[in-house]
Amino acid sequence: MRSGEVKRRTNETDIAVSLTIDGTGKAEIATGVGFFDHMLDLFARHALIDLKVVVKGDTHIDDHHSVEDAGIALGEALKQALGDKKGIRRYADVHLPMDEALTRVAVDVSGRPFLVFRTAFEAQKIGTFDTELVREFFQAFAINAGLTLHVETLYGDNAHHIAESCFKGLARALRQALEVDPREGGRVPSTKGAL
Ligand SMILES: [Mn+2]
Numbered sequence: 001m002r003s004g005e006v007k008r009r010t011n012e013t014d015i016a017v018s019l020t021i022d023g024t025g026k027a028e029i030a031t032g033v034g035f036f037d038h039m040l041d042l043f044a045r046h047a048l049i050d051l052k053v054v055v056k057g058d059t060h061i062d063d064h065h066s067v068e069d070a071g072i073a074l075g076e077a078l079k080q081a082l083g084d085k086k087g088i089r090r091y092a093d094v095h096l097p098m099d100e101a102l103t104r105v106a107v108d109v110s111g112r113p114f115l116v117f118r119t120a121f122e123a124q125k126i127g128t129f130d131t132e133l134v135r136e137f138f139q140a141f142a143i144n145a146g147l148t149l150h151v152e153t154l155y156g157d158n159a160h161h162i163a164e165s166c167f168k169g170l171a172r173a174l175r176q177a178l179e180v181d182p183r184e185g186g187r188v189p190s191t192k193g194a195l
Contacts, residue, residue, distance in 0.1 A: 002178075004080030008073045012065040013057040017073040021081050021178050023050030031055040031070055033063045035129035036137075039167040040070075046171035047178075063133060071137040075144025082145075082178070085109060090189040092176035096169035101156025105169035107177050108148040111195045115142040119153040119166055126159045134163050138170070 002021040009015070027044035029037045032055055044051035053074065057066030082088070093106035103119065117138055121131035142149040151169065156162040181189075188195055 002081045002083070004077035004082075006073045006077040006080065008069060008076070010065075010069065013055060013069040015056075015069055015073045016052070016054045017070070017077045018052045019074070019077050019081060020050040021078075023048055026050045028052045028054075031066055032057055032059045033066055033129065035126050035163075036063065036067055036070070036133075039137075039163065042164065043167045043171045046168050047175045049171075049174075063129060064136065067133045068136045068140050071140025072144050075141045075146075078141075078145040082109065084188060085111070085195045086188050087180040087184045087186045088189060089177050089179050089181045089184075090195070092173045094169050094172045094176070095154075096165045096172060098156075098161040098165040098168065099158065101153060101158065101161040101165045103151065103153045103156070103162070103165035103169045105166070105173040106150040107170075107173045109146075109177050109195070110148045111146040112148055113143040113146050114148045115139050116150040116152070119151055119162060121159050121162060122157075123159040126163060131159050131163065134166060138166070141170075 005018040007016050025045040025048045027041045029040045031037050055066050055070050090109050096103050117135050153162055
């Protein structure tokens, strides 16, 4: 079972994350941030990852710490679940449309954390959610999971649609990249022999 479990507690947030890569998309999400719950729920569904995320954070200040720290814990849990990365496809990319918005996500499950994030929001808020937190999440997640992750929104107007295309794009790209490729025969997909 490719599973990971992380508990992370600071003065700002108290977080519990558990995930199973080869799941069915079952999600139990309670972050205290409504829009972020929606994003993690659809992430789990489209990645077919079973995901539980509970965050008790200082949302009386704003949502920043809760979203960023959830990204850190989720990244750590995924890294744990991946282990030695034997047999995985490693690379994947997807163009994810959400009505008028289109986002391209390319991922290398490389162990070499890097984020390129070319998504701009004209609106500062989606409801009460700060749109700049989308990038904060992707940054925290990519760095802690050890992913080389490129996200670019090619076009789009509605901030809710743009954010959703990013999270669904991440989900669909990861679903492919994390899949075990039978042709790899259980080998680490690198000429170096390790990722
Ligand atoms: Mn939506």
